[in-house]
Amino acid sequence: MSVTAAGEAPPRPGPMPWLRARLDDAWLETRVARTLVLDVPGWAGNDAGQHVDVRLTAEDGYTAQRTYSIASAPEPGRMALTVQRVGDGEASPYLVEEMRPGDELEVRGPIGGWFRWDAAWPEPVLLVGGGSGVVPLMAMIRERVRAGSRVPFHLVYSVRTPDLVIYTNELFALSRTTPGLRVDRLYSRAGLPDVARPPGRLGRDDLPPVTATAVPPRVYVCGPNGFVENATRHLQDLGHDAADIRTERFGPSS
């Protein structure tokens, strides 16, 4: 334990309890991704970009814990998660396919003091998401709208194919109605007939240089590890300082 100059221990945060959460509503975002809206009595709220630990318990006491980003703008007592099913996974197939309104699980958090955005911050924001990595970035976009922030926001969102775009309607509507919010979508495997960019993984030309905004943006990159590695390399080539780039990596390294 650390000791201050006066010899007193600094205040320590109290334990973070598991909270009972009840599924209130749920809908599919794509064939493989589902948003779960949870009522969580006692949940104090969070910052956009933070995540929770989720605990699932079977009838015989067997448990599994996983981490999920909060998708909704911060709100006491309630949160939305968006889970994308991993083929041979243990927790995500249950959350996407089995869990019904009224069913319960446990959450604890908020966790993550680094990959978060506060609407009081004045810098422009560049969001770079791959696949389900869009989830914490969407929370930031929703929070910008909720708080009425005017800072420039630019989302570059890469998915394999158009049917895997999460939040497709909401992103389309927001990009039309929110001044200062730009949304670019990229397809890495197969695109749409009216999209000029040939499908392919995120390249340097898909990202804005550091000079695209008057002051360098805060950059948030989230997705599978290969996506994050590739994106952060291009961003640094485009002049973004490593210290301005925050990353969150979901899933395996391949």
Add this chain to the structure above:
Amino acid sequence: MNVVSRGFVGRRRDRDPRIPPGQYPERDFPVLSAGPTANVPLDRWRLDLTGADGTSRSLSWADLMALPSERITTDIHCVTKWTKLDTTWRGVPVRTVLGDVGDARYALVHSSGGYTTNLPLADLVERDAWVAFEYDGRPLHPEHGGPARLLVPHLYFWKSAKWLSGIELRHQDTPGFWERLGYHDYGDPWREQRYAGDG
């Protein structure tokens, strides 16, 4: 008592006693970092060692390679819930790197890029801890902290700082990067010390 999730069955494999509570086995090797991967060329690699009295010295890559290294097989545990069993490494024991540590009680470990993490010094010199530079028989990949990272298998893996650049000995404990952002000061996986305030 836990809240039961109706319809959740789980994978039901035999519980491996090497896997701490709340963890699941992972065959892949996920990458977790707060920012971009650092790339440190070997000819610019330095390990700064600072004593609690402020004296310091610096090791070059050649200096590190000249020290006796060990082959290690160990399990590693990430606070994001995965455990990887039987990983193999090569590294120099931290006690060999540090030598005489005087009466210091804590270490603040530094990485290229500014990351820090704190540990009781005893966990580095009296228990198994290495400056690791090989993984699975090959030079440690930059994504995983190459050219050299700390390897402290008995604590959650955020303590095993990647892109190791300095070990600073101190009389007093000073929280590092994640420790200041809400993670546990010590981080014992067997006691599930994930976040500040956990038992």
